[in-house]
Amino acid sequence: GDSVTQMEGPVTLSEEAFLTINCTYTATGYPSLFWYVQYPGEGLQLLLKATKADDKGSNKGFEATYRKETTSFHLEKGSVQVSDSAVYFCALLTGGGNKLTFGTGTQLKVEL
């Protein structure tokens, strides 16, 4: 079945450091890929998405590229801020499906 694997957290960085959160997936067909972010005490919000191979999703300085050859969708940001502290979820959706499969989430802590 479909699955998403994320790197274990928590990830602790200093402000302005470079961020990478790894995400790999297993899916039948050609899924759409998503990154959601969950701030403390809130629900999940879509951060970015990519719907086909080689697409790059970007938002708020975050980027992720859909790599079909490595079945990956790693999240990157060049310079993190304290306000980026949150839990980040990688997710996939297969075409025609009705079930968004989430990874376990990676907690990011950014310190001054």
Added chain:
Amino acid sequence: DAGVIQSPRHEVTEMGQEVTLRCKPISGHNSLFWYRQTMMRGLELLIYFNNNVPIDDSGMPEDRFSAKMPNASFSTLKIQPSEPRDSAVYFCASSPQGWENTEAFFGQGTRLTVV
């Protein structure tokens, strides 16, 4: 639009009691989802409605859980009887059409504690 509205935000109940969680999706959205989030199991899809009809309830853990969507603007998730292992954050999400390539909008969740 106020977004997806869930109530209550927090619920503490005793084991064996009935618990009802409520959700108001975004107006015009025709898909609604209930998720459960725990540290051990992460985010789990419990049930999915499309146009008020339950489409996939394979994630509902057992018969103690039931969900209804009597109209396009309201859904409930009921647990009867509740057990301590049901303690989790329950999220409702809605989407303007099927999941495919579209964004799901999440409510702020209901934190349920069963003691």
